[in-house]
Amino acid sequence: MAFEDQRTTVYKVDPEHPESKTLPTLRTEELLLNMGPQHPSTHGVLKVILELEGERLVKSTPVMGYLHRGVEKLAEDGTYHQFIPHTDRLDYVCAMYNNFAYCRAVEKLLDLKVPDRAEYLRTIVAEVQRIIGHQFWVSAQALDIGAMTVFFYCFRDREILLDWFDELCGARLTTSWYRIGGVERDLTPSLIEKLKAFLDYFPPKIDEYQVFLEKNRIWLGRTKGVAVISAEDAISFGLSGPTLRGSGVDYDLRKYEPYSAYPKCEFSVPVGKNGDTYDRYWIRMMELYESVKIIKQCLEQMEEGPIMADVPSVTLPPKQRVFTNLEAMIQQFKLFSEGFKAPPGEIYCGTEAHKGELGFHIVSTGGSKPYRLKIRAPSFIHMGAFDHMARGYMISDACTIFGTYDIVMGECDR
């Protein structure tokens, strides 16, 4: 394959060449280059120390932690409910999925069953968030490579969904809409109508993004055969999400450990072959179609019902009742002041976010605060494979390689 050469060929000076004899002082040495932390393509503040031979990367050392805010330490100081807004700030591009993953983990700890309608609502909003995440990825990746048009087209459509979020929960990015045991509020008829209109509007737009990129020689040259990782290595590094599926492993927790309303929906998991950036791009584009399919099925199947589990010791009462009913007000007050007591134990719960497996490992000693909360952040674990995947490529490929993970430093550094 032509692309393999790119990785193995190292250009060296030929001492026999007549031109090299005219340059008696020519010498080669490795060059150390700092990329970041203020580089525009690093998706936040990330520094990578690159060891170069000419323009080829020999070794790269990521230096992280510029956005470290001690979220895991903060979790130990607040009640379970109080941590939900902190999860918004992990992967600030896709806050809904972080809320979802965290609430699922706490529900597993409490062994709490969420009502059917809430499960459908959660799935719908999670898939809307997945669409936003993939749109954001393709626009940022294309912008890094130099294709600016796609960026504007994606952001035009992303804006519709962010406005939809705004109407749903009052915030565009830091949403905090999921609650332990259900969701904060139901979809109004206006929201359902807008979502249905978007689902009709959106699929032709996905084709549009693809036309811009798949017929673009620069995009193909910068993504095909770049950042190749074999399935075996990808598994060993613990990669997940589209980054792992690009290498041909169909690891998707929505299928492997079905949760929420996913087992009731029919959808397929696109899997790549070559393990390069292009395959990961293709997977994300196909997942956009799958997300549209999932949302449509959920809207059809969803029936009326409660949106919050009725476990007064844990779940929040409906807002209307808080203002009219004394018991509900006491319940609300108690849950927000001292929280609920979780049974002692230890769980791990992973959720398939659009970047990969977002997991929460919670240790409880029976109190109202987590004793230890560890976040398995896909961006952080993907950065572990950066050196392996970048070796032999050019400096200009470095930014497309951490772009290919869909990295967000808020989640990486926590």
Place this chain on the structure above:
Amino acid sequence: MHQMAQRIQDEFPAGFVGATEWRGDVAVTVTRDALHSIAEFLRHEPGMDFDYIVHVSSVDWPDDEERFEVVWEFYSIRKRRRIRLKTRVPESDCIVDSLTDLWRGADFMEREVYDMMGIRFRNHPDLRRILMPDDYTEGYPLRKDFPLRGKGWRDTFEFLDEVPQ
């Protein structure tokens, strides 16, 4: 006891400490000395085949004799199941075997545990701080005796009270 835990107990009677199954999660506690061989068994034994490392975590129990607990979570993509491996480390001899030779992804995860909890990993290729700055001297932030506000390092930063005219 879960059959996987039983299998580990049969193979490593000396290294096996205990096993629990709670909320569908299987957790096996092993001794520190047997950790690497049990991990190798989980990785390469065809009946186990845990090829995917999910995360490495650590828990601080300041009142216990063996203060720290290191937690590994593995997944088997072919068999679609999980297992959690735990081991305890005393504060005076805070070191465990690194599993980077079995799962390459363990590299960054173990560095994070070292950075946050101060547990060192034997045979780790590059054990340095990863999230905190290299010159950070206040210790290990996720230990329970570390105050939430920090230990005062930030108070030494110089700020300008007002913009000079």
